[in-house]
Amino acid sequence: MTQLNNALTLFFSLLVEAIPFLLIGVVFSSALLLFVDERKLVAMMPKNPLLGALAGSMVGFLFPVCECGNVPVARRLIVQGAPASVAIGFLLAAPTVNPIVFWATWTAFRGQPEIVFLRIGFSLLIATIIGWVFSSQADLRPLLQPAVAQSMPAPQGRRSRRSKFAQSAEPASELLQSGTFLLNSSGQPMRMEAVGAQAALAASSVTTKPLSDRLQLMLDNVVQELRELGGVLILGSAIAAIVQVAIPREVILSLGQGPITSILAMMLLAWVVSICSTVDSFFALSFASTFTSGSLLAFLVFGPMIDVKNIGLLLSVFRGRAIVYLFALAAQLTFLLTLIINLYVS
Template sequence: MNQLSNGFTIFLSLLVEAIPFLLLGVLFSSMLLFFVDERTLVEKVPKNPLFAALVGSMLGFLFPVCECGNVPVARRFIMQGAPTSFAIGFLLAAPTINPIVIWATWVAFREQPEIVVLRVVLSLLIATIIGYVFSFQKDLSPIVQPAIARYLKFNQPQKTDNKQLLEPSDLERQTVPTLLKPGTYLLGGKLGQTMRMETIATEAAIATTATKPLADKMRLVVDNTVQELRELGAVLVLGSAIAAAIQVLAPRELILSLGAGPISSITTMLVLAAVVSICSTVDSFFALSFASAFTSGSLLAFLVFGPMIDLKGVGLMLSIFKPKAVFYLFALAAQLTFLFCLIINLHFI
């Protein structure tokens, strides 16, 4: 009964900690949808996939979101047509590469400033490498969820003027009957293509945003925020429940006994980072509690890998990618983090 009470407390604390950042990310996503010119954003991304991955990794300085809030923003980047390397670089690095997290890490490890610097450097390096690797996947249909794949298929960037595709007067007259639910199909695309009603409605909303008054824009932001919160909130609750259960069942004494070895300590902290699912804004203080028993490389493994991949984050990533793609992200991030932190353990610190 005591374990159940502890587990429920941890579950609630994870939710209370994560929901504000998820909301922040959803709000950023909505603002990107309705206030940012998609074509301008895509045009400013470097064409070189390596540079695009690096720019995406550094974008967290402008979008300071946590590992709960980065997923809806990254999903919106993909749906806007941004390069895959750019979106994945942002997805993996944004929870760490932002002023709030860097400041929190400095407060916790001000006696070890190398931890702060190496956390930023390794996060940028790993996110850029993984983003570049995924840039070789030109067709996103095999790795993204079917709903996103359909959206990308029917919303390819067009070089022609918007007015040639759909005049504002036509858009204003185009309405969605209330009896038509998501999943309803119409012959509304080019050459008689079959299109989902929500795709047509989204296109109409985006196309007319520039001419709408501020009050209508805010209403669209609220509607999109509610929709994304419904989609992402469910997987956040499930991931938090799993993380809380594992925290209760894993003995702390066993974890501490593995902290001395250069290899076992890194492996232990990688697993710990994945299962405890602590927000990146406070995870440095959690890692600080292990500083006397664990190697510096293993502390970095926790601080770098945790914000990229944890249980609740995996659940949220499944709203964008198929399980196979999430597994590849998980495996690449774990391998690269282990390699770099092992080098640090053996040769530098």
């Protein structure tokens, strides 16, 4: 009975601490989604792949959205012709490298400021590296879902070499494609459907609507995200509370004190729990006394990049193969960096 009571107190404490941050995150993300024109942003991005990846990773400071909001933004960035490095950098870093997440993490870990700065630093580093790696694939389209790929502008300059992904992606002959084609401004044939899809995706940028409409949409978006993310937050807090109270301390300690097992356990937990990045630091905090600092970092860095919840979301942009690459690279880099922290720093 006491245990149940403790679990419930922990559960409500996590929720009460996290909900204000969730609310701020949701309001900001809705406002920016409706008031910032991504096309201008894309035009400002550097062309150099490494700088592009870094710049893309920092865009989160302008779009403080957590992972549920950033995939749709990344998708619009891709459709509007952002280079791969920028889009991937943004996709991976934006949920972590932004002022609201910084504040929430600071609130939770003000006793261990190194966690806050290492979280931001590692996320930037990993996102930049992966964005850079992906930039070697000049034409992103074979890695994207057909609907997104079709609505992308063709890469400029020489025709991209068809990679091995492209063959699996489009088995039909390039010469003999059925369907209706239009010539675009540069004289390249474009599929009729692609024109429609591009228009539809471009229309989702609502920055041209009158202010009152945008405010209506913003209210709608706030409620919608609050509902979705609140649901995930409740499940995540419940898991954290149950783990804290139900699993014997010896088990948690033996898992949490090993330099390698603790990192693996926390990465797995991050992947499963899928808690939103604005509030995940409070979840991690409940493990702070039993788990190594490296493993807490692994949770805070890896969780926002890829988890069960956002795989569904990523599938709306990328093909499965690209997600496997993203996942493997992010997991390995997180593991490596946090292991260094566990072995050499703390």
